[in-house]
Amino acid sequence: MSVRHALLALLSEGPKYGLQLRDEFEARTGEVWPLNVGQVYTTLQRLERDGLIESDGEDEVGPQKSFRVTVDGAAELDTWLRTPPDLSAPPRDELVIKVLVAIRVPGVEVRDVIQTHRRHAVELMQEWTRVKRDAGPDELSLALVIDAELFRLDSVVRWLDTADARLRRAGTVPASGPPSALPDPGPVRAVEVRR
Amino acid sequence: MSALTLTGVSKVYGKGAGQVYALRAVDLTVEPGELVAVMGPSGSGKSTLLTIAGSLEEPTDGEVTVGESPVSRLSRGERAALRRRAIGYVFQDFNLLAGLTSAENVSLPLELDGVAGRAARAAALVALDRLGLADRAGRFPDELSGGERQRVAIARAVVGERRLILADEPSGALDSVNGEAVMRLVRETCQGAVAGVVVTHDAQLASWADRVVFLRDGRIIDQTTPARGPESLLDADPAR
Numbered sequence: 001m002s003v004r005h006a007l008l009a010l011l012s013e014g015p016k017y018g019l020q021l022r023d024e025f026e027a028r029t030g031e032v033w034p035l036n037v038g039q040v041y042t043t044l045q046r047l048e049r050d051g052l053i054e055s056d057g058e059d060e061v062g063p064q065k066s067f068r069v070t071v072d073g074a075a076e077l078d079t080w081l082r083t084p085p086d087l088s089a090p091p092r093d094e095l096v097i098k099v100l101v102a103i104r105v106p107g108v109e110v111r112d113v114i115q116t117h118r119r120h121a122v123e124l125m126q127e128w129t130r131v132k133r134d135a136g137p138d139e140l141s142l143a144l145v146i147d148a149e150l151f152r153l154d155s156v157v158r159w160l161d162t163a164d165a166r167l168r169r170a171g172t173v174p175a176s177g178p179p180s181a182l183p184d185p186g187p188v189r190a191v192e193v194r195r
Numbered sequence: 196m197s198a199l200t201l202t203g204v205s206k207v208y209g210k211g212a213g214q215v216y217a218l219r220a221v222d223l224t225v226e227p228g229e230l231v232a233v234m235g236p237s238g239s240g241k242s243t244l245l246t247i248a249g250s251l252e253e254p255t256d257g258e259v260t261v262g263e264s265p266v267s268r269l270s271r272g273e274r275a276a277l278r279r280r281a282i283g284y285v286f287q288d289f290n291l292l293a294g295l296t297s298a299e300n301v302s303l304p305l306e307l308d309g310v311a312g313r314a315a316r317a318a319a320l321v322a323l324d325r326l327g328l329a330d331r332a333g334r335f336p337d338e339l340s341g342g343e344r345q346r347v348a349i350a351r352a353v354v355g356e357r358r359l360i361l362a363d364e365p366s367g368a369l370d371s372v373n374g375e376a377v378m379r380l381v382r383e384t385c386q387g388a389v390a391g392v393v394v395t396h397d398a399q400l401a402s403w404a405d406r407v408v409f410l411r412d413g414r415i416i417d418q419t420t421p422a423r424g425p426e427s428l429l430d431a432d433p434a435r
Binding site for chain 1: 234236371379382396397398399401402403404407409411416417418419420
């Protein structure tokens with residue numbers, strides 16, 4: 001989350017004060033990402049140093065100081081909006097590793113490990129959905145933020161479902177059998193190569 | 196009194212070596228006002244659970260109670276009356292009758308139950324209005340959008356004095372925003388004396404429920420615990 005660019009975006013609408021920027025930032029992100037005012041002022045100082053915003057006077061940064069975006073700042077914002085974020089997978093996804101490890105640990109039934117994580121993800125989704133349900137129809141930013149969380153968690157659940165089905169098809173887990181049927185470590189080796 | 200109770204419900208298809216257990220000793224209680232989602236992969240027994248809960252199919256073993264009515268002790272006629280009066284069904288493919296208007300589709304279960312035409316139509320218009328379809332009452336299904344057809348199907352499921360709404364993948368092939376609208380309606384319907392059960396493989400749909408029950412190989416293996424509340428999310432670490 002780039003606070004720097006979020007502030008540039010807010011200032012692109014017109015001059016604003018620091019506290020106002022903090023309040024608007026929180027409102028626009030559906031109050032899901034709290035921001036402390038110190039962080040706002042530090043970021044504003046850096047933006048000003050870099051020539052991306054300018055202020056009224058020489059005073060110290062404070063509640064009475066108003067900022068506006070410069071031509072360079074507007075260009076920087078436009079470039080940022082169009083630059084794709086890093087969507088490559090993290091080098092080690094903790095959940096993936098836990099499932100891979102569970103396949104190999106004696107006495108652990110991998111499908112139970114999968115179910116524990118599935119339940120946790122669905123519980124989080126229920127909580128987000130409740131927030132969405134209680135939100136007013138005009139709280140568009142909040143709905144967009146919640147949708148993003150729901151789709152992210154949904155993809156986790158889908159991966160777990162797929163892993164469950166794949167393990168079953170590969171015969172590494174019985175249909176509903178005892179935990180003694182320990183899996184073949186093959187799939188883990190395949191992933192070690194990939195990593 | 197619970198809205199729905201399944202006690203030790205099993206369902207076996209076939210005989211001898213070809214026997215297949217669709218459900219194994221399922222216990223499930225749904226309280227009035229509660230919406231429960233049943234999640235599981237294809238073949239886990241979800242749809243069988245729903246048809247047995249709705250008394251469309253009989254369990255091989257165990258007991259189903261809808262409200263105060265233990266289904267196995269009802270006569271065939273009483274069971275049919277229970278289905279018409281107390282239970283509303285929403286199917287994936289909507290199942291609207293093409294030759295009837297929206298209002299006629301919605302009033303049909305009431306008329307079959309002996310409610311006079313005029314009163315049934317009035318109840319249908321109330322249900323359609325609640326779902327924002329007052330101006331679609333005279334339209335035929337093929338004159339409606341997919342989202343509108345599904346809303347008519349929900350109106351038909353909730354018309355009259357239904358106490359139990361059963362839905363099988365109720366958002367069907369609708370896109371996410373329309374699917375969400377359907378679940379919002381199902382969620383709003385399940386309050387007071389009305390309870391609901393939704394079976395789905397879709398976690399986003401399931402997340403509208405108060406409780407999510409996980410089914411695997413015909414058994415309930417797990418369920419979500421009551422929520423910690425939205426505050427736990429909104430107090431999240433700002434560094435997220």
